Amino acid sequence: MPAPSNRLETIFIDPHPGPRSAELFERARRVFPDGTTRVTIERDPTPCYAAGGEGAYFLDVDGASYLDLNANFTTLIHGHGFAPVASVVERQLHSGTCFANPTEAEIALGTLLCERVPQLERIRFVNTGTEAVMFAIKAARAFTGRSAIATIEGAYHGAYDWVEVTQASTPDNWGPADAPEPVPCYRGMPTSVLEEAVVLRFNDADGAVGLLKANAERLAAVVIDPMPSRAGLVAPEPAFVSALQETARALGILIISDEVLSFRLGYRGSASRYGLEPDLFTLGKIIGGGFPIGAVGGRTEIMSVFDTSRGRPLLPQGGTFSANPISMIAGLAAMEALDQAAFERLEALGDKLRTGLEMAARRADAPFSITGAASLFRIHPKPTPPRDFREAYCSPAEARTMKMMSRFFRCNGIILPDGAAACLSTPMGEAEIAEIVHVFEAFLATRGGREGEAL
Structure with missing residues (x-):
């Protein structure tokens, strides 16, 4: 066309x-x-x-x-109707679209991603970017034993309450520059969500350090898109990245790099591009080849909260269509072409x-x-x-x-x-x-x- x-x-x-x-x-x-x-x-x-x-x-x-x-x-x-994806999906349609069993394709896609991205040692597949962010936050809570979450003002991370708290921010309600206000995203959002949310301004190194220190005992993680789309598609300044990372690490606060959108910024993703070393990642969009997908991954130690080998895990995670073979083979074909x-x-x-x-x-x-x-x-x-x-x-x-x-x-x-x-x-x-x-x-x-x- x-x-x-x-x-x-x-x-x-x-x-x-x-x-x-x-x-x-x-x-x-x-x-x-x-x-x-x-x-x-x-x-x-x-x-x-x-x-x-x-x-x-x-x-x-x-x-x-x-x-x-x-x-x-x-x-x-890869645009519309990408032939390598269409070909493998057509074949898979005749073999089955979903099972209650794992498939070889999920291992192949997971291996490709873990080999490509630094700090991505273990991975789990879900159905959407929202799910990926939700389970990354839950994993951070399960690992740290803390409940509060810090996010970047104006950034979009899907439809999980704790990361929606600045999606409705405007000059009328966003609060002072040095202490941005958590703002309800929808009518009826529980006030407890706002109490467990800390809002940081992007590229404000001093402000971020101060807020992280002031809330260290209750913060499980900082969720950051290295180049937040709705917040301006602005590049992170090196001083902001280093200050955020050093402070979070010193305080035992995990860093979640939300790359559902920004993973397309480079062969190894956006965190690697900007010198960020996250504890957890969330992926989606391009890794599914045009089919529904999400993924949460990161350091082995943290991802062990999903481990069921010794009984009930610290964090149960399932999903009827998680790691379905259509998304897995489509994602694999798309990512193999993205050399x-x-x-x-x-x-x-x-x-x-x-x-x-x-x-x-x-x-x-x-x-x-x-x-x-x-x-x-x-x-x-x-x-x-x-x-x-x-x-x-x-x-x-x-x-x-x-x-x-x-x-x-x-x-x-x-x-x-x-x-x-x-x-x-x-x-x-x-x-x-x-x-x-x-x-x-x-x-x-x-x-x-x-x-x-x-x-």
Whole structure:
């Protein structure tokens, strides 16, 4: 499904959904609370319904093709319909999709991951990133005997109460800079959850050290995404990483590196990229080859809390579809194709794209900046790249600009996530990079791109 040959020469604005997507959304509203089954589905005002995909592009039900920079929230690092995955999955479908018994495929995928990632000595498979984070936190509690958890302000770690406490943070409720407030994510969240949550600001080394020391006796772990997507897709500063790690280690607080999304930042993951040596990891998305998956792993000593060889473990963990053969073989095929050369190529494309976007903003004298690394990038409606969630937080005017930009990209054949990480995939090449930069330049030339006003 290649890009149309005249795509780079055609800039148009048509924000209305296709008739088939509109029809499907009307049907969906009769069975789902808001017409969708995921809060993350973007609508403007109607979701764009997918009919299929090939490589870097997906086709909607109205026949339009789009360059996909969402890739199911960064999951599809090989794009749509990746042949090695499709081939092994087709064969497995005829042999069985799930069993109450282990399979050889789970050993193969687990071995690949443990051999590739430093500090990842033992691993357990689950079904989602949320499950992986949940069991990592439970493992930290079981190992340390403590219950409280520290998280990074604004970071996303799934739908487990103790890591949701800053997902609703705004300037109205996030509290002082040196002591961020835990904020309820939903109505009815138990107050006890807030009492067991400590919130740290990303890249604030002194603040993190102070809060960890003040809460050391009750903290089981710090959960950190080395490059938190929703908190700005900002790189960690070396001083912050070293301060966090040294303090946590001295106080007996475990470090959980949540790489469900950021594992795609390098051949050995994001912790290795930024010099972090975690006690536990959480993985997901790209390790499943496009199928549901999650994993929790880490040091042998800590992972022993799952050990059933001597009876009931300190932490029981199961799951009907955990380590199912479809996800295992798909993940293995995807990860085997992600060799060092594949990551280096993606990084080179990402560097070229980020540079191109930055230069476009500079030439237009437009107040935009770019963050990210490797195959991830994010455009900010701010002249200076943010260092943390508070700096990345969009004002109402900035949020309108981002919505307009996302709409502009979609209307010109590119799916650009609104307010989250965008990603590249292995089927992309120089033509796709040029296309993205070209559409961004066209957006900057509009009134909306220059002033943040409605198109």
